[in-house]
Amino acid sequence: MSGVNRRGFLAGAAAGVATIGSTRLRGESKKAGANERVRVGVIGAGGRALSLNRSFAENANAEIVIIADLDPRRLPRAVEEVYRRQGTKPKTTGDFRHLIDDNSLDAIVVGTPDHWHAIPSIMAMIAGKDVYVEKPDSHNIVEGMRMVAALRKYKRVCQMGSQHRSTKRMQTALEYIKTGALGRSLVAKAWESSRQGAIGFPKDSAVPAGVNYDMWCGSAPKRPFNVNRFHGRWRWFYDYGTGDLGNDGVHRLDMAVAGLQAAIEAQKEDPLGLPTGISASGGKWYFNDCQEFADTLQVNYEYSGRHPRILTYEMRVWCPYQYLGESEGSAVFGEKGYIVLGNRRWRAYDRSGQVAAGEGDSHEKPHVQNFIDCIKSRKKPYCDLETVGHPASVLCHAGNISARLGRKLVLDTKTETFVGDKEANAMRGRPEWRKPWVLPEV
Numbered sequence: 001m002s003g004v005n006r007r008g009f010l011a012g013a014a015a016g017v018a019t020i021g022s023t024r025l026r027g028e029s030k031k032a033g034a035n036e037r038v039r040v041g042v043i044g045a046g047g048r049a050l051s052l053n054r055s056f057a058e059n060a061n062a063e064i065v066i067i068a069d070l071d072p073r074r075l076p077r078a079v080e081e082v083y084r085r086q087g088t089k090p091k092t093t094g095d096f097r098h099l100i101d102d103n104s105l106d107a108i109v110v111g112t113p114d115h116w117h118a119i120p121s122i123m124a125m126i127a128g129k130d131v132y133v134e135k136p137d138s139h140n141i142v143e144g145m146r147m148v149a150a151l152r153k154y155k156r157v158c159q160m161g162s163q164h165r166s167t168k169r170m171q172t173a174l175e176y177i178k179t180g181a182l183g184r185s186l187v188a189k190a191w192e193s194s195r196q197g198a199i200g201f202p203k204d205s206a207v208p209a210g211v212n213y214d215m216w217c218g219s220a221p222k223r224p225f226n227v228n229r230f231h232g233r234w235r236w237f238y239d240y241g242t243g244d245l246g247n248d249g250v251h252r253l254d255m256a257v258a259g260l261q262a263a264i265e266a267q268k269e270d271p272l273g274l275p276t277g278i279s280a281s282g283g284k285w286y287f288n289d290c291q292e293f294a295d296t297l298q299v300n301y302e303y304s305g306r307h308p309r310i311l312t313y314e315m316r317v318w319c320p321y322q323y324l325g326e327s328e329g330s331a332v333f334g335e336k337g338y339i340v341l342g343n344r345r346w347r348a349y350d351r352s353g354q355v356a357a358g359e360g361d362s363h364e365k366p367h368v369q370n371f372i373d374c375i376k377s378r379k380k381p382y383c384d385l386e387t388v389g390h391p392a393s394v395l396c397h398a399g400n401i402s403a404r405l406g407r408k409l410v411l412d413t414k415t416e417t418f419v420g421d422k423e424a425n426a427m428r429g430r431p432e433w434r435k436p437w438v439l440p441e442v
Contacts, residue, residue: 041099045069045078049111057085068096070212118143125150130157136393142429160389163367165382169360173346177262182334185263190252193319194327198289219433236291243293246396254392256330274413277302280402299399
């Protein structure tokens with residue numbers, strides 16, 4: 001492994017791991033026996049990671065053994081939330097590498113910012129651990145491809161956190177589509193139209209006490225600390241995030257792809273695969289603040305082959321109203337009817353009006369359960385990184401690259417490179433991964 005080298009790192013490592021105790025709550029009878037539980041380490045203690053800590057702790061077949069976060073202010077709450085749910089307190093550490101080197105762990109949960117998805121996921125798979133990683137799979141295409149290579153080589157289970165894939169809401173919608181009720185379907189759409197706010201222009205400031213800011217920057221360039229480039233708002237900057245296309249758009253695009261693929265299966269036509277043409281237009285037109293990604297965007301994804309299709313993504317994150325009855329959602333349009341997929345329901349229509357519907361939330365608990373089930377069965381999870389998670393992430397990365405360059409891109413779907421476009425291909429990864437946080441070789 002290159003880049004993140006752990007040789008000698010664990011010398012004296014006990015000083016870096018806080019043992020917070022193992023007092024067990026009374027009445028913890030719903031948990032499976034200790035030998036049957038999947039032993040989990042979680043990287044992250046706030047934001048999405050806090051929700052994942054709760055969901056894994058509540059699962060009868062899992063036990064969170066240790067939590068890592070480089071901001072010590074976030075750890076006490078995460079420990080308490082886990083303790084209340086699973087009855088034992090996990091250990092804590094400020095360095096995720098302790099989790100990689102812990103041979104007692106079965107799985108690693110990566111709930112970090114986008115720029116910290118790939119390195120710990122790859123390290124975990126090399127170390128023989130299965131991985132649950134938040135969406136999108138990575139900060140860029142090269143990182144995602146390296147993650148898929150690690151999954152293949154080390155035969156690991158890797159679930160990306162597009163949790164809608166495991167919900168009854170989505171499963172029943174796909175079952176309906178597979179009946180052929182939509183007929184031949186050539187167009188799908190995904191959108192974000194929920195109002196967000198500006199983030200202003202705060203000045204650089206001192207690093208919060210105790211935060212390992214150099215590690216937080218990771219492979220990204222080292223810049224002065226700014227509250228807007230830290231917790232919660234990092235996603236709006238090229239160094240760390242993928243904008244709202246990678247934040248929420250990855251869900252909507254994957255829902256649209258899943259629906260369109262189900263319609264294709266019903267017609268017994270060729271699988272969808274990746275698009276060959278990506279064309280984005282838009283920009284930062286609404287918010288007057290320091291975020292870098294577009295707030296207004298339309299991306300067209302063209303699928304070539306014997307059965308061409310088109311997928312469109314629309315971002316209007318300044319709208320206070322819904323589109324097709326959903327503030328964020330997806331739709332698939334066929335010759336007989338269409339279906340609208342939202343976060344809590346789906347509705348199907350034909351020329352006479354609504355003909356079918358389903359309900360259900362988007363919580364990740366079923367997604368966590370699916371991951372744990374697949375750790376035991378060694379089957380592919382619902383949002384398998386190789387076949388579902390990475391392709392959905394490529395849509396986001398390619399859309400962002402097209403938007404930043406202001407031109408149409410042609411994608412070689414086998415190599416995931418852009419045909420005849422040196423500038424676009426340079427944006428498939430980083431100019432360099434800042435040492436020592438270099439992308440591991442596989």
